[in-house]
Amino acid sequence: MSAKQRIKLALLWLMRSVGLFALARWKTRHGFAVLGWHGVSLLDEHTVLDAYFVSPEVLRRRLTFLSRHFRIVPLAELIDQQARGQIEPRQVALTFDDAMYNFGGAAVPVLREFDAAATVYVISSTLERPSRADMLLLQYVVVASPLGQTPDNTPGVETPLPMTSLAERHDVLRKLRAVAAEMAERGEPIGEFVEQMAELFGVDLAEQLERRVWDYLTADEVCELAAAGYDMQLHSHRHQYATENLEDLAEDTRICRQAIEAVTQREAVHYCYPAGRWNRRAREILAEVGMRSGVTCGPGQNDVATNPLSLKRHVTGNNFTQLEFEYAVSGVQALIHWFTRPAYRHEPPEISGAF
Numbered sequence: 001m002s003a004k005q006r007i008k009l010a011l012l013w014l015m016r017s018v019g020l021f022a023l024a025r026w027k028t029r030h031g032f033a034v035l036g037w038h039g040v041s042l043l044d045e046h047t048v049l050d051a052y053f054v055s056p057e058v059l060r061r062r063l064t065f066l067s068r069h070f071r072i073v074p075l076a077e078l079i080d081q082q083a084r085g086q087i088e089p090r091q092v093a094l095t096f097d098d099a100m101y102n103f104g105g106a107a108v109p110v111l112r113e114f115d116a117a118a119t120v121y122v123i124s125s126t127l128e129r130p131s132r133a134d135m136l137l138l139q140y141v142v143v144a145s146p147l148g149q150t151p152d153n154t155p156g157v158e159t160p161l162p163m164t165s166l167a168e169r170h171d172v173l174r175k176l177r178a179v180a181a182e183m184a185e186r187g188e189p190i191g192e193f194v195e196q197m198a199e200l201f202g203v204d205l206a207e208q209l210e211r212r213v214w215d216y217l218t219a220d221e222v223c224e225l226a227a228a229g230y231d232m233q234l235h236s237h238r239h240q241y242a243t244e245n246l247e248d249l250a251e252d253t254r255i256c257r258q259a260i261e262a263v264t265q266r267e268a269v270h271y272c273y274p275a276g277r278w279n280r281r282a283r284e285i286l287a288e289v290g291m292r293s294g295v296t297c298g299p300g301q302n303d304v305a306t307n308p309l310s311l312k313r314h315v316t317g318n319n320f321t322q323l324e325f326e327y328a329v330s331g332v333q334a335l336i337h338w339f340t341r342p343a344y345r346h347e348p349p350e351i352s353g354a355f
């Protein structure tokens with residue numbers, strides 16, 4: 001942990017100790033927070049990709065805090081209250097992006113302990129056949145590799161590249177992703193390529209593949225989870241950024257909605273912008289095709305004046321300490337932003353461009 005991070009945490013600890021978090025929760029009680037996570041670890045994923053994954057233990061700590069100070073309600077219920085202009089005090093909604101197998105395998109057992117509702121954002125092309133998050137797996141392979149430099153015969157790499165720092169590993173990842181993207185463009189499946197890279201980079205995937213760590217939920221599983229009360233909603237058809245595909249956004253959203261509703265037999269009108277990339281034009285298009293809400297990755301509290309199609313959301317993983325999580329959700333940050341960033345009171349900043 002850096003000295004700067006230590007000072008920040010000490011400051012937050014002090015703020016919490018003197019009651020500022022509790023005061024902020026009271027002050028922002030008529031707003032609501034939306035919380036977002038991606039994967040919940042089945043094995044050790046959070047130790048390698050700590051922004052994407054949260055461990056079940058950490059998720060349990062988050063929910064313990066939330067259930068102590070807030071009522072956890074379905075997102076759709078919050079949107080209904082907001083539309084009526086009457087938001088009940090102290091509420092939060094939980095969301096999970098990408099609908100991977102680990103939602104059912106690792107998140108649901110924790111959610112059940114708290115009897116907590118959750119919305120899951122499904123990439124609808126993954127419902128067509130059993131699918132795996134190969135690009136994410138490739139990232140895991142490069143970050144987890146025990147090697148200090150790229151091995152000979154690494155595709156797309158002519159002379160060996162160092163892999164000592166995380167930044168160097170991300171450079172290597174970019175090269176491998178470019179190779180994989182070219183393969184995908186030619187219509188070649190990249191799963192086998194990713195498994196070859198795991199072998200080349202010395203990462204044993206046997207247990208992970210056996211435990212379905214990188215799989216998406218199948219259509220049958222999405223149907224079962226919907227029947228169990230989890231709200232299955234839209235995360236686009238192929239995870240293309242809405243802001244980069246404005247001309248296709250309406251059609252893509254229709255396809256996504258139809259695919260999810262066909263599987264769940266329930267209405268799907270809540271959208272999650274892939275990678276949080278959103279802008280006002282995308283928001284207008286979503287409204288035109290009947291979406292009732294859209295979540296971003298811009299942190300903050302929402303209230304009656306927030307446009308429901310660009311909701312703020314706290315997206316966290318194991319990379320957040322419990323203190324930072326409580327600071328964000330209690331609304332201290334939102335209160336500071338209320339004064340320092342007036343332009344973003346009712347919507348988060350637009351985010352376009354490649355990730």
Ligand SMILES: [Zn+2]
Nearest residue numbers: 097098274275
């Ligand atoms: Zn996503």
